[in-house]
Amino acid sequence: MAKNLIGIDLGGTTTKMAFLDENGEVLDKWRVLTDTSDKGAHIVENIVKSINKHIEDSDKTINDFVGIGMGTPGTVNREKGTVSEAFNLNWKDEQPVRELIQNGVGLPFQLDNDANVASLGEYWRGAGSTEDDVVFVTLGTGVGGGVIANGKLLHGVNGGAGEVGHIAVQPNGYLCTCGKKGCLEQYASATGIVHVAKDMSKEFNGHSRLKDLENTDEKITSKMIFYLADNGDILANQVVNRICFYLGLALSDIGNTLNPASIIIGGGVSNAGNTLLQPTTRYFQENAFPSIRDSTKIKLAQLGNDAGVIGAASLALQFR
Structure with missing residues (x-):
């Protein structure tokens, strides 16, 4: 067989x-x-x-x-x-x-x-393998997602279920490739994080390695921003905090709508680990309905590539 x-x-x-x-x-x-x-x-x-x-x-x-x-x-x-x-x-x-x-x-x-x-993949063999209600959010070059409810992948009437990257998190915010403004993708994707850092560095007056790099037109990556935040850079920490606010807000909308057992964060940006997870979880809990906050867990993906x-x-x- x-x-x-x-x-x-x-x-x-x-x-x-x-x-x-x-x-x-x-x-x-x-x-x-x-x-x-x-x-x-x-x-x-x-x-x-x-x-x-x-x-x-x-x-x-x-x-x-x-x-x-x-x-x-x-x-x-x-x-x-x-x-x-x-x-x-x-x-x-x-x-x-x-x-x-x-x-x-x-x-x-x-x-x-x-x-x-x-x-x-995460539902079958990874972070969601013990649960029937799971939402997966992938933070990479863009922001994507998938919704599994009662053990079934949801597609929606036109295949658009799980488009979490296009939840609006900032009214009249950055213009998205989809034509809408303020989509999560423009803030929490690898490219979005770099965009946020560039704009925040213009307003920042203190000492910061990230600001120095911005001023020398050095190629900055989201990985570098998380690394600098881990090493105490004030501006980098402010950038990470803002991104995690937007992400936590979007995840609370998902939680309040679906109340999954877990919302799993994957994609390249999730390699930042707890530096991303802890503030995102805090903002999720601040914005989630109490019974959701107590039952839906935010987790990191386990399967990587x-x-x-x-x-x-x-x-x-x-x-x-």
Whole structure:
């Protein structure tokens, strides 16, 4: 009986792939560069080639696999198995991803949005694995999310459930790529944090290494801002405090609406650990309804970069 799953986590720079067993244990994982040239025409063919080669080089055959699941940026049509408007992949038009991968590898295929898939990973094998009601928030280049209620991933009427990055946290705030103003994504993403730091440093008059770096046009990253905050930089601490206020406020809105057992924070920014978690939890508790505050926990994700491939592989369990 076929027991293994294939997970694909498609990103703008790299595509991560893995073979897993049906319990979600990673057996083998690898990555290839995502070739976005020629309107992203080579992306799927490179995935197919890479999977076929890995099956060939392993001690397995196609019959050892149940199916393939994939997480992708962009607008996903799960019924048709297509992706469109994935601008970081150069996919403006609809791409028949399911058809190409199913035909190319010879296994059934399912796909979903990348943030939803990372949520499924944390729900299946990570920080939410003991709970049926979990919200996952991913803080990376953008801010995404996924909602699991009663053990089921919510998609909403038009696939837009879990768009936590577009909760408005600042009336008339920074303009977002979505056309709206004041979205969480513009404050709590890696790029948003740098934007907040730049603006706050203009107003800051004291001594600060962060301000010195801003004044010399040094390339500043969110990681650097958290590092400086950890090391006592006053401005960096003020920036982190403001970001955590916005994040805690948005999470309290989610908590008050859904009352999940956990809200799990993942993505690259979550590597800041307690420097991010503690103030965010404080602002969440200040803004949450008392019974929510006492029952919904804010946690850090556990799976790191593997959340995507593990969650993607879980999509293939439906083919068992």
